[in-house]
Amino acid sequence: xxxxxxxxxxxxxxxxxxxxxxxxxxxxxxxxxxxxxxxxxxxxxxxxxxxxxxxxxxxxxxxxxxxxxx
Amino acid sequence: xxxxxxxxxxxxxxxxxxxxxxxxxxxxxxxxxxxxxxxxxxxxxxxxxxxxxxxxxxxxxxxxxxxxxxxxxxxxxxxxxxxxxxxxxxxxxxxxxxxxxxxxxxxxxxxxxxxxxxxxxxxxxxxxxxxxxxxxxxxxxxxxxxxxxxxxxxxxxxxxxxxxxxxxxxxxxxxxxxxxxxxxxxxxxxxxxxxxxxxxxxxxxxxxxxx
Numbered sequence: 001x002x003x004x005x006x007x008x009x010x011x012x013x014x015x016x017x018x019x020x021x022x023x024x025x026x027x028x029x030x031x032x033x034x035x036x037x038x039x040x041x042x043x044x045x046x047x048x049x050x051x052x053x054x055x056x057x058x059x060x061x062x063x064x065x066x067x068x069x070x
Numbered sequence: 071x072x073x074x075x076x077x078x079x080x081x082x083x084x085x086x087x088x089x090x091x092x093x094x095x096x097x098x099x100x101x102x103x104x105x106x107x108x109x110x111x112x113x114x115x116x117x118x119x120x121x122x123x124x125x126x127x128x129x130x131x132x133x134x135x136x137x138x139x140x141x142x143x144x145x146x147x148x149x150x151x152x153x154x155x156x157x158x159x160x161x162x163x164x165x166x167x168x169x170x171x172x173x174x175x176x177x178x179x180x181x182x183x184x185x186x187x188x189x190x191x192x193x194x195x196x197x198x199x200x201x202x203x204x205x206x207x208x209x210x211x212x213x214x215x216x217x218x219x220x221x222x223x224x225x226x227x228x229x230x231x232x233x234x235x236x237x238x239x240x241x242x243x244x245x246x247x248x249x250x251x252x253x254x255x256x257x258x259x260x261x262x263x264x265x266x267x268x269x270x271x272x273x274x275x276x277x278x279x280x281x
Contacts, residue, residue: 039215
């Protein structure tokens with residue numbers, strides 16, 4: 001009985017010694033962070049890819065003052 | 071759409087630092103961190119002095135991404151190089167690898183302790199919910215998700231700094247050079263975009279074998 005109690009106590013005492021693995025699951029050379037949503041998929045101005053591209057293209061074209069002025 | 075790029079026209083930059091201020095203001099970047107800065111080339115040489123605005127160029131084959139020990143860098147489908155600040159350990163390897171000195175490190179504590187790396191995001195935030203508070207605090211404003219271009223380029227008074235799709239920028243720049251007849255050299259482009267990483271990119275012709 002005494003022996004059983006000793007074994008149980010030892011097992012209980014060592015229970016906290018276990019260590020959970022803390023390594024980041026990582027494949028070298030591959031992005032290991034969080035997934036980022038595409039700019040046109042989320043947010044207040046949700047739009048399709050083509051609408052988004054059109055918006056950016058218009059703004060990019062506006063940088064050409066030869067087109068804007070003439 | 072091809073991919074997002076920056077062009078700085080050294081013939082037009084007047085060193086006003088409007089781009090630097092616009093960036094600081096847009097993203098509320100902390101003291102000591104400059105995502106964008108204006109650099110003077112050939113300083114003091116009469117007739118050869120030029121100014122250019124420099125930030126992360128979002129390289130085709132980004133060296134920061136290659137050297138990161140925790141692989142916190144990624145590239146979006148539009149060619150913007152971003153990183154996850156939750157993963158960054160602030161080791162500074164990316165700073166040593168970057169040819170443009172883009173990665174910045176805030177002074178996080180006493181004894182020169184470095185914080186997590188901060189750099190230009192092409193105004194496209196980071197891996198958080200688009201236009202959320204968390205994204206703004208970590209990475210700054212996400213203008214791309216609002217259908218806008220980077221604040222620095224849109225704010226540039228002389229349109230020396232251009233941002234956007236590489237094809238559109240090339241067209242604008244080509245027209246400029248044709249009209250003024252000089253200044254065709256684009257500083258930093260060969261370093262940033264010189265090595266195409268896309269499949270189907272043109273292969274250098276093999277020299278003919280002499281018999």
